[in-house]
């Protein structure tokens with residue numbers, strides 16, 4: 157398959173405001189037609205990166221290319237982008253129809269063509285029939301749909317979405333997530349989406365860029381980011397985790413054996429070393445991470461199914477509806493286990509065996 161062209165390229169972007177370095181050497185490529193998400197904690201530079209692409213934030217060093225053209229010094233209004241923000245940015249004194257018409261009239265699109273495009277955009281976001289409503293007569297979700305339609309109606313080169321769902325309630329957020337994903341693929345517009353919500357990022361994106369303190373930690377597909385985090389930060393930011401500590405006792409090219417601080421040994425696949433240089437030698441003090449859903453749990457008398465298996469005691473049982481969250485005391489620590497079901501009769505104090513696969517544990521030098 158031929159490699160897709162890049163719609164956006166950012167090279168060595170550096171930006172300082174006052175004493176704060178807010179973007180510290182950002183290199184990024186956005187492929188044609190993909191939905192790329194910028195994910196990270198508050199203040200990590202997601203919005204600033206989006207604003208650099210949009211042309212709202214000038215930069216101290218580096219370059220920005222859109223569709224192969226250097227746009228570093230091109231003003232925002234000439235970049236041909238569609239944007240949707242967290243807060244509703246519709247014109248309050250205009251109807252839905254007029255809000256969509258505005259950008260088309262500016263671009264001097266012919267009347268019939270305008271009408272056709274507005275109808276099509278409203279159809280895409282399922283807002284047909286509400287053309288004559290004012291923003292104040294719409295729900296939060298409907299307003300964001302109109303904002304998306306308004307961004308799309310001008311057929312932008314790129315669609316930029318800055319936390320468009322964060323003011324909506326959980327159910328609506330879920331619905332709109334799926335819809336944005338569907339319509340993005342239907343229209344085929346290259347989209348950059350900003351969020352601090354890891355579930356939103358995992359469920360919607362073709363690729364995710366995890367940012368931390370003005371730098372990119374990792375770029376990858378949702379499964380790469382979740383299952384093969386390259387840094388401790390990415391592992392901890394995406395999803396829940398249990399942590400153990402120890403010292404590397406032996407290793408070969410395939411496996412690392414760690415002597416735990418609390419006693420006992422565990423095996424970790426050598427591929428799962430995180431950190432900038434991904435090094436891990438005998439004698440190194442290390443931290444080990446495992447996600448709750450990767451731990452298996454069974455009655456103490458059964459034979460352990462994994463290399464890593466340890467006696468544990470149930471200390472808490474939480475029923476979550478779709479799963480059980482089981483807290484166990486093990487290796488002198490409390491660990492979370494997440495399973496779809498538990499054996500009948502298990503209760504606080506039940507002795508169990510907790511195990512996991514060496515390929516599911518991540519390791520990083522302290």
Ligand SMILES: Nc1ncnc2c1ncn2[C@@H]1O[C@H](COP(=O)(O)OP(=O)(O)OP(=O)(O)O)[C@@H](O)[C@H]1O
Nearest residue numbers: 173176178196197198199200201202203204205352
């Ligand atoms: N105009 C400004 N003046 C000074 N500092 C700024 C300015 N704009 C942003 N910053 C700082 O730059 C850093 C990155 O901000 P940015 O808005 O890009 O982060 P973010 O990841 O989008 O955060 P959030 O999720 O909270 O919106 C923050 O530390 C912020 O305080």
